[in-house]
Amino acid sequence: MIEITNKPIIKRVDNFNQIVIEFFYPIEALDEHIVKNALLQRVILEKTQQYPMPVLLEKAKWDNYVINFSVRGFDFKNNYGLCFEVEIPDKNFNYDEQKTLDFIIDSIYHPYVKEGEFDEFELTKAKNELKLSIEAGFKNVNSYANIRTNEILDDDNFFKPLYKFKDKIAEVTKEELYAYYHELIETKRPLVLVFGNVSEKMEQILNNYFYNKFESNAIDDNYFYLFKFYKTKVVEEQKDFKQSIVNMIYKASNYQSDDMIKLLAIKMILNSQVTHLLLEELRDKKQLVYATGSDTRVYNGLLLINAKIKADKKDLTIVTIKDIMLKLQDVDYVKEALVKIVQYDKVGLEIDKDSLTSMYNDFSNACLNQFKSAEETHKALVQLKAEELCAFVKDLQLDTIYFLEGVGND
Amino acid sequence: MTNIIHETLDNGLNIYLCPDDKKHTVVVDFIVKYGGAISDFKSNGVEYHLNDGMAHLIEHTMYEKNAVGNNREIYGNRYMKTNAVTRRFTTEYYVITTSDVNYALENLIKSLACFSATKEDMAKIKEPIYREISMHNDNVGRRIGDTIYENLFNNYSYRNGLGQEEDVKNFDYETIKLCFETFYQPQNEILFMYGNFNQEEVLQKIKDIYEQLDIKKIPFEIISKKERKQVKNLTSDIVMPISKEQVTLAYKIDLRKYTKEEYSHVLSYYINLFRLMNFSWLSPLNKELLEDKIIDGDLGCYNSYYQGFAILEICAYVNNGSEFIKRVQDLFKKGFNFDEDCFNLVLKQSKTNIICMDRTSFGYSRVFVNNIDGYDLPELIEIKELDNLNYADYKKFIASLDFKNYTVIKVKDKDTK
Numbered sequence: 001m002i003e004i005t006n007k008p009i010i011k012r013v014d015n016f017n018q019i020v021i022e023f024f025y026p027i028e029a030l031d032e033h034i035v036k037n038a039l040l041q042r043v044i045l046e047k048t049q050q051y052p053m054p055v056l057l058e059k060a061k062w063d064n065y066v067i068n069f070s071v072r073g074f075d076f077k078n079n080y081g082l083c084f085e086v087e088i089p090d091k092n093f094n095y096d097e098q099k100t101l102d103f104i105i106d107s108i109y110h111p112y113v114k115e116g117e118f119d120e121f122e123l124t125k126a127k128n129e130l131k132l133s134i135e136a137g138f139k140n141v142n143s144y145a146n147i148r149t150n151e152i153l154d155d156d157n158f159f160k161p162l163y164k165f166k167d168k169i170a171e172v173t174k175e176e177l178y179a180y181y182h183e184l185i186e187t188k189r190p191l192v193l194v195f196g197n198v199s200e201k202m203e204q205i206l207n208n209y210f211y212n213k214f215e216s217n218a219i220d221d222n223y224f225y226l227f228k229f230y231k232t233k234v235v236e237e238q239k240d241f242k243q244s245i246v247n248m249i250y251k252a253s254n255y256q257s258d259d260m261i262k263l264l265a266i267k268m269i270l271n272s273q274v275t276h277l278l279l280e281e282l283r284d285k286k287q288l289v290y291a292t293g294s295d296t297r298v299y300n301g302l303l304l305i306n307a308k309i310k311a312d313k314k315d316l317t318i319v320t321i322k323d324i325m326l327k328l329q330d331v332d333y334v335k336e337a338l339v340k341i342v343q344y345d346k347v348g349l350e351i352d353k354d355s356l357t358s359m360y361n362d363f364s365n366a367c368l369n370q371f372k373s374a375e376e377t378h379k380a381l382v383q384l385k386a387e388e389l390c391a392f393v394k395d396l397q398l399d400t401i402y403f404l405e406g407v408g409n410d
Numbered sequence: 411m412t413n414i415i416h417e418t419l420d421n422g423l424n425i426y427l428c429p430d431d432k433k434h435t436v437v438v439d440f441i442v443k444y445g446g447a448i449s450d451f452k453s454n455g456v457e458y459h460l461n462d463g464m465a466h467l468i469e470h471t472m473y474e475k476n477a478v479g480n481n482r483e484i485y486g487n488r489y490m491k492t493n494a495v496t497r498r499f500t501t502e503y504y505v506i507t508t509s510d511v512n513y514a515l516e517n518l519i520k521s522l523a524c525f526s527a528t529k530e531d532m533a534k535i536k537e538p539i540y541r542e543i544s545m546h547n548d549n550v551g552r553r554i555g556d557t558i559y560e561n562l563f564n565n566y567s568y569r570n571g572l573g574q575e576e577d578v579k580n581f582d583y584e585t586i587k588l589c590f591e592t593f594y595q596p597q598n599e600i601l602f603m604y605g606n607f608n609q610e611e612v613l614q615k616i617k618d619i620y621e622q623l624d625i626k627k628i629p630f631e632i633i634s635k636k637e638r639k640q641v642k643n644l645t646s647d648i649v650m651p652i653s654k655e656q657v658t659l660a661y662k663i664d665l666r667k668y669t670k671e672e673y674s675h676v677l678s679y680y681i682n683l684f685r686l687m688n689f690s691w692l693s694p695l696n697k698e699l700l701e702d703k704i705i706d707g708d709l710g711c712y713n714s715y716y717q718g719f720a721i722l723e724i725c726a727y728v729n730n731g732s733e734f735i736k737r738v739q740d741l742f743k744k745g746f747n748f749d750e751d752c753f754n755l756v757l758k759q760s761k762t763n764i765i766c767m768d769r770t771s772f773g774y775s776r777v778f779v780n781n782i783d784g785y786d787l788p789e790l791i792e793i794k795e796l797d798n799l800n801y802a803d804y805k806k807f808i809a810s811l812d813f814k815n816y817t818v819i820k821v822k823d824k825d826t827k
Contacts, residue, residue, distance in 0.1 A: 015432065017766040055692040059752060062759035067766060089766045121701065128706040132727055135653035139823070141548045240651050240824065243544045273486040284480070287537035290545065308541060340489075347489040350508045353434045356768040406544070408650070 002219040002369060008192035008206045011363050015353075017093070018067060019196030020360045021086040021206075023108065024368075026079040026191070026219045027184050034160060035130075035168045036180040037080050041073045042126035043118055043177065044082070049110040057107070064100045065089055069107070075160075076368075077299070078220035081184060084108055090197035097202050105209055108185065117174035118181075127169050134163045141241040145306070145404045149247040152235050153302070153400045158225055189214035193367055195360045221369040223299040227251050229397040241406035244311040247304065248321055249400040252392070255301030260371075261380040262392045263296040263303060265341065266328060270294040270305070274340040278305070281324050288313050288320065298371070303396060311405045318401060328393040335386040345378050414790065415609055421620055422597025426788050427612060428604040428774065436605035437771040438514045439504040440522060441782055443600070444468075444593035446571025447498040447716075450633040453592040457633065463539075463573020464581055464589050466496040470539060471586070472594075473503065475531045476521035484517050496571045497783040498716070506772055511607050512615050519601075519619045525590040529583045540575045550656070553648050554819055558660045558721060561643040561817035565635040566717055592630045596620070600788065602778050605771035637717060639664040641817050648821045654706060655823075657734055658725035661816040666718035670785040673715055675795045680804045681720055683756055685711045687747050689724045695741055704730045704737065715784060722813075735818060742813045753801045764793045 008021075027033055051057035061069055068087040074080065086104055089095055112119050137143040150159055192210060194203075229251045252259060269275045271294055278292045292307040305324075309317050327333055352358035352374065365371045372380065415427040449460040473481045473494045481503070485492040491506040503522065505514040527535065546552050556569040572578075603612065641662050663681075665673060687693060691708035699705045705726040712723045728734045769777070774790060781787045 016768045018768050055752070058692055059755050062755040065759075065762050067763060089762065093762075093766060125700055125707075129708075132653060132707050139651040139653045141651075242547045243541070273482055273491060274489060276482055276486065279482070283538050284474075287534055290538040290541035308545060310541065310544075344489045347508055350434050351491070351506065354770040406548070408548075 002191070002221050002367075004189050004191045004217045004219065006189070006211050008194050008203070008210065009367055010194040010198055010203060012198055013195065013359065014197045016196055016356045016359075017090050018087050018356060019090050019194065019198055019202070020356065021088070021104075021195075022193045022364065023084040023086075024074070024081060024191040024193070024219070025083070025184050025188070026076070026081040026217065029075070029078050029080050031160065031165070033080050033180070034162060035165050036172055036177060037073050037082065037184075038130055038162055039123065039126045039169070039172055039177055040181055040184070041071055041082055042129055043122045044111050044181070045069065045071050045107065046122050047112040047119075048107050049112060050106060052112055060103060064103045065093070065095045066100060066103070069104065076219065076221075077223050077225060091199035091202070092197065097199065098205055101202070101205050101209075111181065113178055113181075116178050118177045120174060123172075123174055123177060127172070130162075130169055131166065134166050137163065141239075141243050141245065141404070141406065144239065144241075145245040145247055145402065148235070148237070148404065149249060149304075149400060149402045152233050152402055153227065153249045153251075155228065155230055158227065187215055188217040190217070191219060191367070193364055195363050196356075219368065223370065224257070225299065226255055226301055227399070229253060229399055232398050232401065234401045236403040236405065238405045238407045240408040241404070242408045243308050244314065244406045245402075245404045246307045246309060246314060246317045246321070247400070247402040247404075248306075248318070248398065250303040250305075250325070250396040251399045252301035252303070253395050253397060259301065259392060260298045261377065261384055262389055263298050263301070264377065265338065265381060265384055265389055266303060266393065267294050267296045268341040268345070269328065269334070269337045270324070272341055272344055274344045275337045277324055277327065277337075278307075281320055282307055282317065286316065286320060288317050311407075314403050314405070322398075325393060325396070329390045331386050331390050334390050338381075338384060338386055338389070342378075342381050345381055349374055349378060414788070416788070417613060419596065419617065419620060421625070422595070423616075423620070424600045424788070425613065425616060426600065426602045426778070427607075427609045428602075428790070429607055429609050430604060430771070431606050433605045433771050435506055435508055435771045436511050436514075436603060436607050437504055437506050437775045438511065438518055439502055439602040439604075439775045439779065440518050441600040441602060441779060442501045442522070442594055443499060443598045443782075443786075444501055444589075445497045445499040445783065447566070447568040448593075448632055449567060450635070451592065451630055452633060453588060453630045454628055458585075458588075460581075460585070460589075461573055461577035462567070462569055462571065463578045464586070465501050465593075466571045466573070467536065467539060467578055467581055468586060468590050469494050469496045469501045469503075470535050471525075471527045471532070472522055472590075474535055475527040477524050477526040478517050478521040481521065484521070485514065488513055490514060497779070498568070498571065499786070500779065500783045502779055504772075504775065511612065515612070515615055516619055519616070520623070522594055522599075523623045523625055525587050525594075532583055532586065536578055539572070539578055543572050543575050543578070546570065546572050548650075550650065550652055550821060553650060554656075554658050554725070554821065557646050557648060557819050558658070558723065558817070559716070561646055561819065562641050562660060562662045562719070562721065562815075563637060563717070564640075564642045565637050591626070592628055595625060595627060597627075600782060602775060602788075604774040604778070637719075639719075639812070639815055641815050643817055645818045645820070648819065649824050650821065652821050652823050654727040655731060656725060656821040657728050657731045658723055658819045658821075659735060659738055659816055660819065661722040661813050663720040663722060663811050663813065663815075664718070665715075665720050671787060673720070674781065674785040674787055676798055676803075677720070677807065678713070678715065679760075679796075679799055680807050681713050681722065683753060683804065684746065684808050685713055685722060685724075686756070687749055687752060688741065689738075694747060695737065699726065699734065699737060704728065704733050731820060746808060748805055748808075750801050753804060757796060757799060760796055761793055764791055764796075
């Protein structure tokens with residue numbers, strides 16, 4: 001568990017002109033929270049008590065030198081919640097830090113609420129937008145393929161996608177949404193992360209906001225959930241899209257936290273510009289794809305490979321991907337590939353030093369115990385042996401082959 | 411503010427260098443002023459009129475089968491990042507590196523100096539492009555974008571940079587090579603660099619590389635066309651998978667009496683503010699349309715610039731498409747929402763962004779390439795441009811615009827009644 005302390009966690013660096021602040025508000029991951037969390041995310045920063053119209057709130061942001069102020073939902077397996085993201089100028093910029101931070105905090109803690117209810121207009125709008133965005137997911141070729149692939153691989157019904165709760169959207173009342181807001185935001189302490197050239201004054205202001213004012217709080221950092229493998233599932237279907245897609249999912253068996261680096265290494269060998277195994281085999285040698293890629297779910301021991309293809313190339317694509325996975329069991333090949341990706345990763349660390357987003361994400365991941373820092377990941381990559389990686393690949397089980405055949409035409 | 415050093419070589423190559431010793435990276439960006447929207451031209455006195463897709467096909471060819479090899483391998487072997495992008499008026503090839511800038515420079519320049527792909531290579535290069543075209547055609551926003559060009563412009567045939575599969579299939583080897591030799595000449599190219607490098611050393615290196623090359627000069631010109639201010643098609647329907655009917659109104663606004671520089675530095679800012687205050691989620695129109703249940707979800711609005719015309723797009727998921735169109739049109743008759751306070755605050759915010767925005771070397775190169783592609787202006791954003799803006803001019807400019815010419819595009823699912 002990550003116990004949230006009374007004080008913000010601050011990392012001072014002086015090579016950027018902006019400060020990033022994030023406020024994480026966690027809550028227990030219950031089904032009844034899923035829809036409310038998604039609706040609150042859409043309602044909360046539309047307008048506030050002080051600025052009761054979107055245009056007035058936007059003007060206040062501009063007037064207070066706020067570069068970005070937005071909110072996103074998160075799902076950490078055992079915690080859902082909202083995260084407010086703020087970007088403001090650093091201490092060298094001439095502005096009133098107290099006034100700007102007052103505006104931010106006031107916007108979070110005084111949303112547009114009348115007599116214990118959110119605004120009817122904003123809630124209706126949020127409900128319509130949420131339904132539209134769920135339905136849009138089924139009409140977009142990539143998200144549809146991902147939705148279906150997740151359904152197929154998830155034998156145990158672990159995933160809780162929003163679309164499964166679509167019928168609950170209409171039921172949420174203005175009072176219930178406010179009660180959720182009260183429980184999530186007003187009661188318990190948030191985790192506050194601050195990154196950049198932060199003045200002593202700003203640190204003091206942030207301390208004053210949160211010190212001993214809220215109930216204690218924690219984030220459950222047990223992010224692992226391992227899917228069981230039963231048998232390889234092959235599902236094919238036709239839809240009205242122009243592209244066809246093959247998605248293949250491999251599950252790791254006996255997966256442990258030390259194996260995370262192995263999944264990351266496989267992803268790098270498949271995707272990176274120095275090894276580019278997928279593009280080399282699927283595009284350069286066989287002209288099957290324009291786009292192909294792999295991804296990992298490091299907390300679930302899953303490796304995902306996708307290829308966007310012409311419908312009649314399905315069988316050749318699947319065989320080629322299986323061959324690629326066999327190549328990843330070849331110690332000589334993997335030894336050479338590991339040398340390349342270690343060096344590539346080292347260069348990546350250097351490139352990331354110029355990027356505020358990359359540097360902040362590294363800090364944030366470390367605070368949330370989500371990944372090792374980029375430096376630590378690099379060290380683990382250096383220590384990874386080709387034999388270990390090949391043995392890991394050998395134990396991967398092909399769980400899902402999903403083929404979406406596009407049959408749309410003009 | 412970032413200082414740009416400019417030099418033109420004897421062969422006509424324009425070099426723009428922005429040394430910044432605070433960065434850990436260098437971006438080397440080679441820009442050819444030949445993009446997807448250039449299809450009518452004279453080369454060596456002969457006229458050519460091509461379908462969409464040629465510049466993009468050449469981009470793939472030069473990335474995958476150039477005189478030095480395949481860019482992914484050339485730069486990947488040195489742990490550099492690379493890619494290429496075809497835009498409307500430019501094609502760019504870039505490399506991001508933390509070391510050995512000379513290697514990146516030498517290979518980038520030499521790889522683009524001659525056409526070395528064979529006829530057999532072309533068939534292999536074309537196949538993935540057909541998949542890319544399918545991806546484009548599955549994307550609602552891109553299909554609307556294609557239709558906007560098709561409906562608004564009478565004499566310009568550009569729809570998108572990829573072209574259609576049949577067009578790409580029909581491009582023959584000789585024409586591909588001719589297009590390369592016509593446009594990939596130093597006097598039609600720009601080399602932009604941003605990051606941690608020594609400018610004298612880099613300039614000398616570039617000159618040394620070109621001394622080893624013999625690139626023939628071919629006279630060429632882009633054929634300009636007359637364009638009416640009226641639109642070609644008043645309406646279009648697109649049928650494709652979509653969750654709810656979407657309607658887009660696209661306005662063709664004649665700005666040909668202004669220069670590209672005036673548009674980029676002043677007028678684009680005014681149009682941005684105008685659409686923000688009148689057609690975005692902040693506007694009174696948005697609230698009215700939502701309250702009356704005419705649309706679901708906020709209005710979307712965008713603006714762009716093509717052949718001297720500003721294009722203003724206003725779109726929404728609709729419950730009542732004809733009422734949506736009527737309400738938007740009514741606003742043009744009733745008069746717009748002007749707000750001096752908002753004008754000044756957006757100006758303040760823009761200045762804050764310019765001072766505080768933490769751009770990477772690659773981020774700066776995006777700004778530069780956008781300015782070249784959009785307006786043929788070799789610039790990064792500077793705060794002094796914002797000092798030319800004032801509220802009275804803004805109101806006067808917007809009041810002078812003619813919004814009579816527009817097209818309506820409806821996107822429906824085949825299952826929609």
